[in-house]
Amino acid sequence: MTAIRCINVCKTYHQGRDEIKALDHVDLAIDEGAFVCVSAPSGGGKTTLLNAIGGLDMPDSGEVWIGDTRIDQLNKGELAELRLRHIGFVFQAYNLIPVLTARENVEFVMEVRGVPSVERQKKSREILQEVGLEDLEGRRPAEMSGGQQQRVAVARAIVTDPSLVLADEPTANLDSKTSEGLMDLFAKLNKDHGTTFVISTHDRRVMAHARRLVKMLDGCIVEDIRQKGT
Amino acid sequence: MGITFRLAWRNLWRHPRRTWLTISAMIFSNAVLVFMMSLQLGTYELMIGNTLQFLTGHMQVQAPGFKDDMKMRQVVNDIDALAETLRDQLKLEDITPRSSGFALLSSDSRSYGAQILGVDPEYERRVSIIPSLVKQGRFLDTREAPEIVIGEVLARNLKADLGDEVTLLGSGRDGSFAAAVATVVGIFHSGITDLDRGIAEVPIGFFDDVFYMQGAGHSVVLITPGFWMIEPYKVRVEELIEDDVVVHDWDALQPGLKQAIQADLSGAMIIYTVLVILVAFSVMNTQLMSVLERTHEFGVVMSLGVKPARLGWLVILETTLMGLGGLCLGAAAGGLITLWFSYNGFSFPGMDQMAAQFNLPQRFFPQVTLLSLCLGPTIVFIGSLLSSGYPALRLFWLRPVEAMRTV
Amino acid sequence: MNTAGIVMRLAWRNLWRNYRRTIIMLMAISIGAWAMIFMIAMLRGMVGDMIRDGINALPGVVQVHHPDYRDDPSVENLITMPSGEIESVFKEAQIQYFSPRVRVPAIVTSERASRGVTLVGVDPAKESLIQAVGSNIGEGRNLESVDDSGVVIGHRLANKLETSVGKRIVLMSQDRNNEVVDRGYRVIGLFTAKLPAQEEMFVFSGRTVVQKMLGIGDAVSEVAVSGPDYKLVEPLVQEVRQIFNGSEEVLSWQELDEYLSAMMGIIDGFVFVWIVVIFLALSFGLVNTLVMAIFERVREIGLMLALGMRPASILSQIIVESVFLLLIGLAIGNVLAYVTMLMLPAGIDISDLADGMELMGASDVLHPTINVKDIIIVNTFVLFLGVLASLSPAWKASRYEPVEAITKV
């Protein structure tokens, strides 16, 4: 029932002589189907935490579990496979491959996984409709607004039915109205697909959408609040 | 200048790898060019020198048409007197008269046709190296004696040895039958099969008797003190000679030589041009990249009021710096490689046969000269500068507002 | 995993992202390929002509001599004429043609001048030397039979001797007893030859006439044998050796003319060096382009890695991009080279340099020759080396750490 479990995770960066504790003995468990917001001021360790959970980066010590798999001991190939099959990513910016159209971007992960093209098309059309971009499927990223680009990224993240979607400050480059729309989309997808969402942000309005709010400061979890549904 | 120069320098090292790759392309091409040109120029000089030293000399005075037809009656009258006059007037001793004809040479057991040259033993030595190539016996030493010096292959074919007598049969200046007997006094070995097989030399006086030359000869051969003095000497000789004779310089006498060089040069020109073009494209590509990636930056600077020309100069200056690096390093690399070969020699499989065809030694020793060192790299440098013109000119079409929008 | 489709699509689109850079690089590659193919075609043409002319001048790709003849090409060193029996053996061995000839040094004398020449007694029906050398009988007629007592000489020789068709000349040589023999001949025809030297060197007459003059019975100096392909000469040598199985020396043209066969080797070597030099000059630009392309796309590469694309797919994506670039460039280069050849259909007239080309043994019209083998070599070589040169940047790109790459500004 636990989707993610971090046990005593530490990550230290060295910058010249300084030691920066990006993650300082983090313990965290997230249930399946949860909708969690990780909030911290800039430099608080959000990205580091999400990268550790997503298998993009290795913690120095501690354990990271995704379901029954302990991922901090996997090799690169296994991690790539894990990301491909179980995790969807939405980054702050530069989410899309510039030479591919919106639909091709959505299909990218499926294509790398070897999903047949008929199925790919069907799914990507459905998802683009779900995120409200069915008219823009032929556009390249440069021809879309920031909000539209992020929606495409979201569509790509959920199209393969991952058990977990990690979104690192997905609204940082968006205006507040677009941000609201994106968060509504996340919430809707969470409800409809039962996918676990972990979203990092330092935007208060975004935090308000979360059922659970994990607050960090300087690499430590300082507060873990369960809010009543929105 | 100061700030532009500093900007250019720093810009180059924004992408050290790219800059080095571009410079490497120049170094490579320059090194190839320096080596090939050194080899080529050195080879041509050898080819010319080695070919001319046997018989041709630097120029010859002949009857008109003799060069092509080589007819016995196309003579220079009073050839000794002409040679003497030329020696006097030109203050040059390396001038010799020569007569030439064809004859059947017969020994006891064999007969072969050969070109018979009537030479003046005293002066022939100053003009041709054949006298010094006599490996058995001696060269001729009088102007009259019935003696003959023949090439090694001819001697072998005739089965003739020193002291043997050979019979000469041919036709004289007037077309009449000419015959004589001469004693083999020397056998020369030039290493050039055509000469060793086909040339025999007799004293010019004896030749005169046998072929009824009546004081005439066929050519006066001159060697000037230096290869670069041929032209002025030729002009002098033209003033001194009568209208019934002409003077030909070596490239008229050996047209094949100059043309073989030209043919080789035109082949090489294609190679050189292609190399320069490829480097130019490499530079153009690099400079275009560096302009494109700075579009935003240039937009900002231009909106502050800097003129496009100034930015264009910046690009040219960057290319110049890169080009100078390639020029110096490339010339140095090429020079060093050539220097190494100039001590150790250079050869390739099959060169023996080719060398023999062109009177060349079996190993080349390329010489680094100022010309071969600078010519190629300079052209590459100019080519690079020209090719950066396109990226530099693009700046004139740049609109600051649009430029600043690009990331 | 079936990522071939997406890898190709990404590589192709990325190629045209910075189309200016791609076009510059394409120009460089196609000029390089053009230069390789064109130069090789010119060389092959020159050497091909050279060898054909050289073999024609021998001619006979295989020759049979008395063992001493080559060192001492006199009337003493003869071989007995292949009898009728041997003739049938030749026929049986399906040897295309063989021609026995007498070939001795001689002096030719006209009323006005003398020259050293090579007197060749031939059987015009079998002879290819006279056909090859004197393929153009410009004036008069050719020899008609083995006992034709006229002579055919070159135009240039006729000019130097100041003689012409219908006039008499005297040929002097030596008989078996070392006596000088001479005989008058009537000039019946003048030939022109590709190489001027041949026009001055050869004097042809009927074989039996020359044999009678020299008093050598039916002995000959050489038997020339030719086959269908001058490159496949070794089996022919073996066959001829078997026919003669005596003391005669049987040599192929490579052994007869070392300069020619050396030139073949030199040209092959040169072709190789030329390809490598041009490629190296190109490779800096190629690597540079790829390095730049990767540099611009670090973030995307990081993104693809983060999404779970395998490093191997990133590697192949870059390699495929480079292969596309090379293939297009090569294709244009090949077409350019082909068009250049089409524009010079009759060969390049370089008769200004005729004497120089003669010194090299080549003729004054260049016929560029495109060899399928050379085309294949050039293209595979460039492609192979190009991929090799792209490996290092591509490998680097595939080794990026996704997190670092994606956050790179």
Ligand SMILES: Nc1ncnc2c1ncn2[C@@H]1O[C@H](COP(=O)(O)OP(=O)(O)O)[C@@H](O)[C@H]1O
């Ligand atoms: N590659 C790195 N090298 C050095 N320090 C780093 C690196 N990545 C992150 N950090 C440091 O680790 C801390 C946490 O960073 P991060 O997780 O990116 O914070 P956030 O995403 O909350 O802004 C910050 O102080 C940051 O400076």
Ligand SMILES: [Mg+2]
């Ligand atoms: Mg962050």
